[in-house]
Amino acid sequence: MRLLVTGGAGFIGTNFVLRTAATRPDWQLTVLDALTYAGNRENLASVAGRVDFVHGSVADADVVDRLVASCDAVVHFAAESHNDNSLDDPWPFLESNVIGTYRLLEAVRRHAKRLHHISTDEVYGDLELDDPARFTEDTPLNPSSPYSASKASADLLVRAWVRSFGVNATLSNCSNNYGPYQHVEKFIPRQITNILTGVKPKLYGQGRNVRDWIHVDDHNDAVLAILERGRSGETYLIGADGELDNRAIVALLLELMGKAGDWFELVSDRPGHDLRYAIDSSKLRAETGWTPRYQDIRAGLTQTISWYRDHEDWWAGAKARTEQTYRRLGR
Ligand code: NAD
Numbered sequence: 001m002r003l004l005v006t007g008g009a010g011f012i013g014t015n016f017v018l019r020t021a022a023t024r025p026d027w028q029l030t031v032l033d034a035l036t037y038a039g040n041r042e043n044l045a046s047v048a049g050r051v052d053f054v055h056g057s058v059a060d061a062d063v064v065d066r067l068v069a070s071c072d073a074v075v076h077f078a079a080e081s082h083n084d085n086s087l088d089d090p091w092p093f094l095e096s097n098v099i100g101t102y103r104l105l106e107a108v109r110r111h112a113k114r115l116h117h118i119s120t121d122e123v124y125g126d127l128e129l130d131d132p133a134r135f136t137e138d139t140p141l142n143p144s145s146p147y148s149a150s151k152a153s154a155d156l157l158v159r160a161w162v163r164s165f166g167v168n169a170t171l172s173n174c175s176n177n178y179g180p181y182q183h184v185e186k187f188i189p190r191q192i193t194n195i196l197t198g199v200k201p202k203l204y205g206q207g208r209n210v211r212d213w214i215h216v217d218d219h220n221d222a223v224l225a226i227l228e229r230g231r232s233g234e235t236y237l238i239g240a241d242g243e244l245d246n247r248a249i250v251a252l253l254l255e256l257m258g259k260a261g262d263w264f265e266l267v268s269d270r271p272g273h274d275l276r277y278a279i280d281s282s283k284l285r286a287e288t289g290w291t292p293r294y295q296d297i298r299a300g301l302t303q304t305i306s307w308y309r310d311h312e313d314w315w316a317g318a319k320a321r322t323e324q325t326y327r328r329l330g331r
């Protein structure tokens, strides 16, 4: 297998490349990454001899065509991924997430290659806190933010290229990931690094919004299961039954890091803030046999806290820049 991984220097992509390099020794891996503020080539230093790295954008038709021509399959992680940034400046989201996906689709169509497109549960909008329903593959797309609208747009392009041009593609929509190498702009690493630097965790609004947490390794195992056993043209929802509100996550972090339970502050809310996400992953489990290995969030968070404790060099610079942006946004 010659696999092209887009966005392989970001959070989920890095974990995917490290894991795949270790578990699939005969696969040839190439990473295409634009190295935006969220990408870090050093993440892949331990596999540098084993992985070809190309610095470039998925929105660049020439580089995409050349790389797709010489692979068997593409796993497409590359995207602008942070909701707060998309509310500040939507354009990079349109360029990377929509135009970038279009460029890849045209290349896999031209060269008849397999594509697995990585997407998010946010494309389905949000649920009420007391709604017994969870998202399924049949839930209508109803995105709220420029980020989720750009991901929903990309999903629609993939579905259209499957139907109209017979492109060999699968899609997955996953819930909120946590684990090592996640950028400190995101909720869990922001709060861990706040606590490590003596700053109170910051909850948007009243902290009652619910996310369905999954460890990044469980997400990536599901991606490999779909790549190897998924049916062409199908969408699979990925989730690990990890619903918790943001207050509960902060309470766990404070407890695991030895701080008082009331040591947090409420800050101004995100405009249009989705209330709740929840995934029904029955289809994925039934068709591929995938099950999550991290079902104990305390154990997953303990491992994640240790990683941030041990890798201050990795996050200190990004932390300073990120908190400057948050101060400007009043959050
Ligand atoms: P991230 O922001 O940590 O990493 C994104 C990577 O893509 C970075 O390395 C960046 O340099 C690269 N990139 C951005 N624009 C690019 C471009 N035009 N060309 C090439 N590379 C580019 O994001 P992440 O959290 O690792 O998310 C990866 C994918 O998973 C995204 O598609 C995201 O929508 C999806 N997803 C994320 C989550 C989550 O909880 N983080 C959940 C579900 C789905």
Ligand code: TDX
Binding pocket: 081, 082, 083, 084, 119, 120, 121, 122, 175, 176, 177, 185, 186, 187, 188, 190, 202, 203, 204, 207, 209, 210, 211, 246, 270
């Ligand atoms: O400081 C904070 N305080 C806070 O209360 C931050 C950064 C976030 N929050 C809240 C907002 C959300 O309710 O925490 C929750 C999680 O926030 P994010 O980490 O920004 O994630 P979210 O907006 O839910 O989107 C994430 O999951 C789906 C990823 O960033 C997306 O890439 C993925 O598609």
